[in-house]
Amino acid sequence: MNDQHQKLIDMLTSVVVHLEKMEGIQQEINDMAKRHIEYGVQPKHYQMVGAALLWTLEKGLGSDWNEEVAAAWTACYGLLATQMMQTNS
Numbered sequence: 001m002n003d004q005h006q007k008l009i010d011m012l013t014s015v016v017v018h019l020e021k022m023e024g025i026q027q028e029i030n031d032m033a034k035r036h037i038e039y040g041v042q043p044k045h046y047q048m049v050g051a052a053l054l055w056t057l058e059k060g061l062g063s064d065w066n067e068e069v070a071a072a073w074t075a076c077y078g079l080l081a082t083q084m085m086q087t088n089s
Contacts, residue, residue: 008053015080022079029080033087046081053077 011032018024057073058065 008049011080012053012076015076019076019079022083026083029083030087033084036084043085046085050074050077050081 011028014025014028015022022029054070054073054077058070061069
């Protein structure tokens with residue numbers, strides 16, 4: 001599970017860095033999406049992971065968590081999940 005945690009953090013970091021130019025990591029997202037199909041990931045799982053991620057960030061950031069941070073992380077994860085689900089379609 002620690003490996004999965006680190007992979008998620010690494011991908012989210014990459015998405016944040018490339019928010020302005022997502023095409024720079026599109027192949028990496030496509031490859032990850034294909035691996036997730038092999039793992040049996042379904043669209044509903046993305047919503048569950050997103051909710052867990054946001055809850056974890058909120059608890060971990062404490063007083064640094066605010067509406068702006070929540071909106072930014074929601075958009076970041078939403079963009080990643082949407083692109084992965086589109087690849088899987």
